[in-house]
Amino acid sequence: MLTLTPETKTLSPFPFLYNPMIRTQNPNPKILISLQKKNFSPPRTTPHCKSHYQNERGVEFDTGGTFFRHESATGRDLGVLAAALYKQKKGQLRVIDAMCGCGVRSLRYLVEANADFVLANDANEEYRGVIVKNLAKIDKGFGDGRRWIVSHFDANSVMTECYLQKDFFDFVDVDSFGSNSSFLRSAFGAIKMDGLLYITSTDGFSSGGHRPYQSLAAYGAYVRPMPYSNEVGLRMLIGGAVREASVLGFHVTPLFSYYSYHGPVFRVMLRVNWGKLTDNRHYGFITYCHQCGNSQTFSWDELSLISCPCSNAKKFMHDRKSLLNIVANFQGLRSVVVSGPLWTGPLHNATYITEVLHLAELWGWVGNGIGTDLEKLLRLMIDESDPKLLCGYIKLDEVASRAKVNSPPLRTMMNTMHKEGYAASRSHIVSNAIKTNCTMTECIRIAKDLQR
Numbered sequence: 001m002l003t004l005t006p007e008t009k010t011l012s013p014f015p016f017l018y019n020p021m022i023r024t025q026n027p028n029p030k031i032l033i034s035l036q037k038k039n040f041s042p043p044r045t046t047p048h049c050k051s052h053y054q055n056e057r058g059v060e061f062d063t064g065g066t067f068f069r070h071e072s073a074t075g076r077d078l079g080v081l082a083a084a085l086y087k088q089k090k091g092q093l094r095v096i097d098a099m100c101g102c103g104v105r106s107l108r109y110l111v112e113a114n115a116d117f118v119l120a121n122d123a124n125e126e127y128r129g130v131i132v133k134n135l136a137k138i139d140k141g142f143g144d145g146r147r148w149i150v151s152h153f154d155a156n157s158v159m160t161e162c163y164l165q166k167d168f169f170d171f172v173d174v175d176s177f178g179s180n181s182s183f184l185r186s187a188f189g190a191i192k193m194d195g196l197l198y199i200t201s202t203d204g205f206s207s208g209g210h211r212p213y214q215s216l217a218a219y220g221a222y223v224r225p226m227p228y229s230n231e232v233g234l235r236m237l238i239g240g241a242v243r244e245a246s247v248l249g250f251h252v253t254p255l256f257s258y259y260s261y262h263g264p265v266f267r268v269m270l271r272v273n274w275g276k277l278t279d280n281r282h283y284g285f286i287t288y289c290h291q292c293g294n295s296q297t298f299s300w301d302e303l304s305l306i307s308c309p310c311s312n313a314k315k316f317m318h319d320r321k322s323l324l325n326i327v328a329n330f331q332g333l334r335s336v337v338v339s340g341p342l343w344t345g346p347l348h349n350a351t352y353i354t355e356v357l358h359l360a361e362l363w364g365w366v367g368n369g370i371g372t373d374l375e376k377l378l379r380l381m382i383d384e385s386d387p388k389l390l391c392g393y394i395k396l397d398e399v400a401s402r403a404k405v406n407s408p409p410l411r412t413m414m415n416t417m418h419k420e421g422y423a424a425s426r427s428h429i430v431s432n433a434i435k436t437n438c439t440m441t442e443c444i445r446i447a448k449d450l451q452r
């Protein structure tokens with residue numbers, strides 16, 4: 001229970017939320033006692049279901065009858081590498097796996113990232129037998145000094161309980177179905193400062209711009225169809241976290257963002273710290289003009305200037321009454337669509353990804369012809385981190401169709417762009433697309449020149 005002294009009452013209704021000392025001090029594992037009191041029943045047998053053994057990076061586990069997707073292995077690899085890096089740097093690692101399924105992530109955080117403690121939670125009690133069976137391989141699963149516990153609460157309840165017990169975690173993994181926005185607040189409540197938050201969304205409809213009111217409700221972003229909707233999905237997820245963090249007095253920094261075609265799944269690793277974002281230049285609007293194919297980004301301050309140079313319907317917005325009014329007016333331009341507010345800054349931190357790559361090399365996960373997909377992905381992420389690159393990507397098919405030429409080879413196109421002084425990188429999302437600061441108009445000109 002919260003005990004409020006008269007002083008803290010006047011300062012804030014949540015004294016420990018805003019007390020940096022409490023948020024950075026050593027862990028206080030009260031959550032163990034609290035959960036045990038509430039619902040920590042002894043492992044019960046699950047309804048009989050066939051064992052189904054899997055192996056990821058040499059770690060064996062049973063998926064039983066739980067929800068498990070083999071295709072999410074790369075997302076799990078990235079999470080484990082980030083957790084292990086954290087442990088190396090900070091010397092400790094306590095993890096909440098808020099939606100653990102069969103417990104594969106919890107197991108991998110314990111085995112591969114050497115986590116000190118993992119709280120493995122899944123709302124579905126029927127998964128208990130499988131989760132416990134998987135984690136029982138770890139020493140110190142039971143008794144004093146235990147390294148893991150299993151619980152079956154709604155993820156929001158378990159993370160809120162951590163917050164109420166002032167038991168903050170280094171690494172919070174929320175691997176949800178659909179949109180994860182309803183878990184963001186409690187996840188921020190449970191995390192230590194400078195801790196890592198790994199979030200997921202499988203809401204491809206909202207990022208595709210097909211449900212703008214749903215994306216508005218979930219992430220505060222009115223998203224319209226754009227040719228690079230999957231990157232928009234990542235930017236929507238980060239933008240939603242930026243906003244929610246800001247409400248609570250925190251700010252987040254994206255360390256890497258990963259889109260996977262299987263699902264589709266959008267994953268983002270965020271570092272959480274104190275203080276509101278003072279620099280909001282990375283939180284704004286993206287426009288795409290169907291007429292000329294050009295994209296632009298606009299900050300909040302520039303909202304009234306949104307227009308497309310090609311558009312004969314050039315319109316300067318002076319109506320600042322409401323975001324919806326502005327965006328709705330823009331849909332009236334027909335050729336120009338506006339989405340936002342979203343994260344418009346870098347999707348990854350190149351220094352961080354380089355560290356991840358080195359660790360993956362050290363573990364033998366990449367290099368020597370092994371794990372080439374992961375290596376390719378990490379190298380693409382490093383390239384995509386160039387701050388000069390604009391939001392979105394340009395698909396070569398679209399360039400070819402607008403230029404009325406054959407699709408130019410990607411490597412040749414990028415080399416020419418580099419020679420002309422543009423920044424250009426491949427995208428980890430689409431194989432035949434280029435991220436660049438070159439406009440579509442210039443891309444068309446280059447494609448035509450190459451054809452001659």
Ligand SMILES: C[S@@+](CC[C@H](N)C(=O)[O-])C[C@H]1O[C@@H](n2cnc3c(N)ncnc32)[C@H](O)[C@@H]1O
Binds near residue numbers: 067098100176177
């Ligand atoms: C995407 S699966 C997790 C997969 C797992 N993390 C993995 O990597 O294999 C989502 C899990 O969340 C659980 N779940 C759904 N809603 C939940 C909630 N509100 N709180 C906690 N768990 C929930 C489901 O039972 C399911 O096992």
